[in-house]
Amino acid sequence: MSTDRSTPGFVAIEQVRYRYGANDPAIVDGVDWAIPRGEIHCLLGRSGCGKTTLLKLAAGLLGPSEGAIRISGEALHGPSLHAGFVFQAPTLLDWLSALDNVLLPVSLRRRVTAADRDAARDLLARIGLADFATRRPAELSGGQQSRVALARALIGNPDLLLLDEPFAALDALTREELQDDLLRLCALNGTTALFVTHDIGEAVYLADKVAVMAAGRLAHRRRIELPRPRHRDIRYAPSFIAACRDLRDAMDGEAGTAASQRPAA
Amino acid sequence: MSARLPSLLLLVALLAGWEAWCRLGGVSALVLPPPSAVLATLWSEIATGRLWPHLAVTATEMALGLAIGAVVGLGVGILLAEFPALSRLLRPYVLASQLVPKLALGPLFIIWFGFGMTPTVVITALICFFPLMENTLTGVSEVDPARRELFRMLGASRLQTLLRLKLPAALPVIMAGLRVAVVLALVGAVVGEFIGGRIGLGASIIAAQSVMDSSLIFALFIVITALGMLLYEAVRLLERRVLHRFSKG
Numbered sequence: 233m234s235t236d237r238s239t240p241g242f243v244a245i246e247q248v249r250y251r252y253g254a255n256d257p258a259i260v261d262g263v264d265w266a267i268p269r270g271e272i273h274c275l276l277g278r279s280g281c282g283k284t285t286l287l288k289l290a291a292g293l294l295g296p297s298e299g300a301i302r303i304s305g306e307a308l309h310g311p312s313l314h315a316g317f318v319f320q321a322p323t324l325l326d327w328l329s330a331l332d333n334v335l336l337p338v339s340l341r342r343r344v345t346a347a348d349r350d351a352a353r354d355l356l357a358r359i360g361l362a363d364f365a366t367r368r369p370a371e372l373s374g375g376q377q378s379r380v381a382l383a384r385a386l387i388g389n390p391d392l393l394l395l396d397e398p399f400a401a402l403d404a405l406t407r408e409e410l411q412d413d414l415l416r417l418c419a420l421n422g423t424t425a426l427f428v429t430h431d432i433g434e435a436v437y438l439a440d441k442v443a444v445m446a447a448g449r450l451a452h453r454r455r456i457e458l459p460r461p462r463h464r465d466i467r468y469a470p471s472f473i474a475a476c477r478d479l480r481d482a483m484d485g486e487a488g489t490a491a492s493q494r495p496a497a
Numbered sequence: 498m499s500a501r502l503p504s505l506l507l508l509v510a511l512l513a514g515w516e517a518w519c520r521l522g523g524v525s526a527l528v529l530p531p532p533s534a535v536l537a538t539l540w541s542e543i544a545t546g547r548l549w550p551h552l553a554v555t556a557t558e559m560a561l562g563l564a565i566g567a568v569v570g571l572g573v574g575i576l577l578a579e580f581p582a583l584s585r586l587l588r589p590y591v592l593a594s595q596l597v598p599k600l601a602l603g604p605l606f607i608i609w610f611g612f613g614m615t616p617t618v619v620i621t622a623l624i625c626f627f628p629l630m631e632n633t634l635t636g637v638s639e640v641d642p643a644r645r646e647l648f649r650m651l652g653a654s655r656l657q658t659l660l661r662l663k664l665p666a667a668l669p670v671i672m673a674g675l676r677v678a679v680v681l682a683l684v685g686a687v688v689g690e691f692i693g694g695r696i697g698l699g700a701s702i703i704a705a706q707s708v709m710d711s712s713l714i715f716a717l718f719i720v721i722t723a724l725g726m727l728l729y730e731a732v733r734l735l736e737r738r739v740l741h742r743f744s745k746g
Contacts, residue, residue, distance in 0.1 A: 293646060317650045323643045327665050340653045340661070 241302070242269035242424050243290065243392060248299035250285055258297070259285045261448035267441075269391075270422040272415075274435035276479060277445035283428045284320075284396055286445070290426055291317050291394050303392060316385030318398040322377035324369040324384075330356065330376075331365040334383045348387075355383040358420075359413050375406035379413065386417055393418065393425040399434070408464060411437055415462060432483070436475045437462060444482045452482035530712040539716035548720065554697040555686050556724060558614050562621020563682040563728075567675060570626040574633025574671075579659065584634075595627045599685070603692035617689030617697070624685040625678040632674025636667025672736040679732050683725040698724075 243266065250260040259282045267273045277283045288294045290301055292311040301308040303315070316337075324333045334352040335344050356365055359379040369377055378398055385393060395414075399407040411434060418425055429435050435442045436456055444452040456475055458466055466472050512532045518524060519531035526534060542548040573591070577584040599620050606616035640663045648658045664671075690699025698721050705713040 291650060293650060311650045311652060313652050315650075317647070319643050319647065321643055323641070323647045325644070325662070325665070337651045340648075340651050340657055 241266035242304060243267040243426065244300075244302040244305075245286075245290065246300045246302070248286070248289060248296045248301060250282075250289055250294060251297050258448050260289060260296075262299075263448075263450050265443065265450060267424055267426060269424050271440040272418060272425040272427060272438055274427045274429060274439035274442045275445055276429060276432060276435045276442055276483065278430060278483070281445045282448040283445045287394055287396050287426060287428045291315055293317075312392070314390055315392040315394055316388070316390035318381050318385045318393070318395040320397050320400060322369070322374075322381040324377055324380055326369050329366050329368055330361060330372065330380045333369070333380055334387055336384060337387055352383070352387060355386060355417075356380075358417065359383055375402050375410065378402060378410055382410070382414065382417070386421075386423070389421050389423075391424060393423050395425065395427045397429055400429070400431070407431075407434070412464075414438065415460075419461065432476050432479050433467065436472055436479065437467060442475075442479060444479060446483070451485075452479070454478060454482075527709055527711055530715060534712045535715040535719070538710075538712040539719060542713070542716060551696060551698050551701045552720060552724070554614065554694075555690065555699065555721075558617045558621060558689065558697065559682045559686040559724070559728065561614075561618045562685055563625050563678060565618070566622035566625025566682070567629045567678055569622070570629025570674070570678075571633050571671065573626075574630040575637060575659070575664075577630070578634050578637035578663075579655075591630065594623075599623045600688055600692065603689060607693040612693050612695060616693050617686055620689040621682050621685030624681045628674040628677040628681065629671070632670045632677075633667065636670030637663045640666045668740060672732075672739065676729065676732055676736070679728050680725065683721065683728070687721055 245263055245265040248260055248263045249258050251258045261282075263286060265273075275283045275286065285294065289296055290308075292301075292308045292315070295309070303312055324330075325336065328336070331349070331352055332339075334355060335348060338344055338348050338352075353362070353365060356362055359382065361376060361379055361383075364372060364376060369380070372380065381398065385395075399410050402410065414425075414427075415438065417423070425438075427435070427438055436458070439456050441453065441455050443450045443454075454475065458469070458471060458475075515529075516531045516533060519526070519529060530538075577587065577591075602623075603616060603620060606619055610616045610619065637659075644662060644666070645658065648662050653661065686697070687699035687702075690697040691703055694700035694703075698717050702714055702717050705711075705717065
């Protein structure tokens with residue numbers, strides 16, 4: 233994977249806190265994190281730990297109560313047009329074809345050109361959907377819909393890709409195929425990605441670095457020193473299994489700590 | 498055709514039973530005319546051309562009332578959905594205006610607009626307004642939050658979000674409102690004519706009642722039902738066209 237490691241903090245999350253109301257407890261509690269350009273970082277945690285909120289803060293969909301988020305050195309104030317977002321559900325528009333769904337971000341900004349259509353068809357071809365361009369979402373499987381959502385997020389070659397458990401609802405084999413698609417597409421343009429998941433194996437397979445989140449804080453960070461490009465066989469390598477074990481222990485440890493810190497009901 | 502055959506057979510059986518009851522039971526034609534007499538009257542009305550001006554007036558009132566009520570209902574529904582503060586301010590008044598029996602306003606409308614088509618068109622429009630307004634408001638307000646967030650993320654303007662997401666997503670609900678409005682438009686037009694019409698199918702029913710012509714009343718029922726079914730099917734066709742177009746983007 234060709235990555236430019238000269239800019240260490242392409243995405244910089246600085247002492248970010250987020251709470252819904254002034255007197256509410258912090259959902260995201262003092263997170264510091266830097267993602268160098270071209271790296272894929274995964275945020276791992278149980279449901280309700282605040283990882284989706286942190287991702288929405290990084291996307292500019294939410295504004296931090298304290299702290300700042302910078303992308304390429306610029307403080308974020310609202311949704312970034314240089315970031316692509318993949319939601320938990322594919323969120324495709326039912327009345328548009330797969331091709332027009334991929335082109336949606338472009339068509340909202342300007343008139344779609346023949347070059348845009350070619351780029352969208354090329355993206356669909358890269359994820360194995362060349363023959364499905366005219367199909368509507370209802371005529372696609374769950375995996376195909378997720379692929380279209382991924383292509384839609386990548387259509388403008390965004391510098392940053394933010395993904396919120398996008399493959400969680402898919403079966404294990406389709407999920408692995410989509411993970412390979414994602415790695416391939418990110419490697420193609422050196423796209424930086426922040427991927428939220430609760431699946432330890434998925435996090436280790438995709439990431440250059442994994443952070444475990446619990447009770448709104450980043451509790452454990454680990455760099456994944458596995459070679460790239462990654463293939464499915466790597467899932468059975470001792471180093472992969474060791475990384476999974478380490479992260480699982482970290483999650484178990486943090487769950488215990490979080491439970492002990494929780495006030496008695 | 499085979500799917501409609503049982504319905505047609507049932508109709509034939511009911512008409513045959515009705516005819517037999519009138520003929521064998523000695524029912525007075527004044528109370529219940531046999532279907533054969535009703536059809537003969539209907540044919541006579543068509544052949545002599547007496548029916549057409551009445552049909553034209555009722556169809557025009559219905560179409561105008563439906564069009565005005567639907568357009569205003571759609572517009573108000575969008576405004577109330579897009580501006581919650583406006584909705585909080587106006588909703589009670591809109592609701593109150595719908596709870597007033599519209600037909601009771603007929604005499605007032607005759608004072609305001611005189612006899613003729615206008616009061617009936619206004620009554621029909623008022624009746625058609627509500628289902629369109631309510632369904633548009635519901636459909637536009639209840640668009641999936643994740644898709645709204647997607648449009649925010651893509652930097653879409655408020656107008657783009659309305660035109661490219663909310664209205665297409667709400668179309669099935671809006672079209673269902675239009676189908677209800679068509680049925681109500683017919684009621685509005687015919688009953689509006691009862692109050693102040695001199696011409697039209699509703700006015701013809703009142704005229705037939707005054708000369709105790711039950712056959713003509715039944716013949717007019719058939720025409721009104723046929724008109725309603727025709728318009729309902731026209732809206733279904735429009736619905737299929739619109740939904741099909743939007744399904745292809």
